Amino acid sequence: MIRKVSLIALGSVLLSGCFNVQTSQAPIATTYPLTTQQKMQAAHHWDVLAMHQAEQIMSNELLLARPLYISEDQATSQFTQAFGSLLTSHLVSRGASVKTTEANSLSVSFTVQAVKHKDRGYVRAPQGALTALTAGIAVATIPYNKLSEPALTLIPLAATADLFSGNWTSKSDQEVIITTQVTDRDRILYSTSNIYYINGGDHDHYQSRRVTPTRTVNLTNNW
Template identity: 30%
Template sequence: MMALKTAMALAAGILLAGCASRYTPTPVATNFPTTKQAKLQAAYHWGVISDNIEKSIVAELKKSPPRPVFLNEAREPTPFQRALTTQLTTSLVNDGYAVTRSPAGSLKIDMDVQAVTFTANRPQYRYHGERAALASGVWVLSEIEAPLLAGVAVGAGAWDSYDWFNAQFAPGATPRTEIIVTVSVSDQFRYVARSTSAYYVADSDRILYGIVDPEPDEPKLTRLFKVRGDM
């Protein structure tokens, strides 16, 4: 019986391989390996972004002789851009860098925030499986390669491993809004440092990142009638 199952599996594999097209007019669409991308949901998260940007910039600035820096803020900054510029200024000053109020003779720090909108109802991929209670305070996640049991008592209660296991995932569907943040440090001749990163944005907070959705079209309340014949 086992030999029969093995032979059938091999035959199925050969059949599937034979069905694969050897030539296509365009590349076959495939998925990227699973990755994670942070979702911005609070002003505190903006500070985390600022700290990461400052660390990457400082690492590059240390490779050259020290020079003052000037943060070139946008003429009409969004709430996000204003906060990021303020927090980055604070971090650089606290780290001992000379942040000038004039661009003359300074390295210029430019910040570009590109907001992009994808289609609604994007899929959200998480761990496959559902929780089931084995006993009071003991849970099992089914349909996972190595079922994870929880029954660790913490204080007067039990630790629900299902919630712990999924706490890393942002609630709700995958946002359709993302931002790409690029910070550049340059003089009139070259780029000294550059940092680019992407983040999810809560769709309800789009206005904070400069995305203004158009007003819905109001229904027309008037109707035209064409009169024919003599009155």
């Protein structure tokens, strides 16, 4: 028996010398390291982004003491209309010179690209999530065995929910990419992009509103 095992092992070693081990005819799918991405769910989140962009613009040395102009032509969706107003307010409150005309000023523009994934697949929970959940369930069952009043058994579970509920959000297959730029004619002086998850029902907030063209009718008194 030992002789047969030795012969098999020897054959495996000899074969490994003839062929490369750990090879594949195509790349093996793998995942990225764990990352997080915020989810926009309120107009307040638009205001937070506008405040952040104003801070970044005001701290850029290339933009210091330069007048800025935010075009109203970009107000093509609910988000862009609100974001333009919010960004203007935060810039002015920080001492920026914001003009109502484009002449002799830097142009501030922003674009929004909505993305909808059609085959997102399963998004697994981060490492340790199942262990934490199991531990929470185990702790929640203790009062059921120790306390005589059934209503008291809900207290630890409610306390745990209150502690972690702010971190919970639903999975989404829709995202938006928001890019803010400051240009001087044909030169880009500042550019930054931010990506957020959005709720499926909020998709139209970031879509351009189509303006129905008006039809001109000529009126005459000739019959």
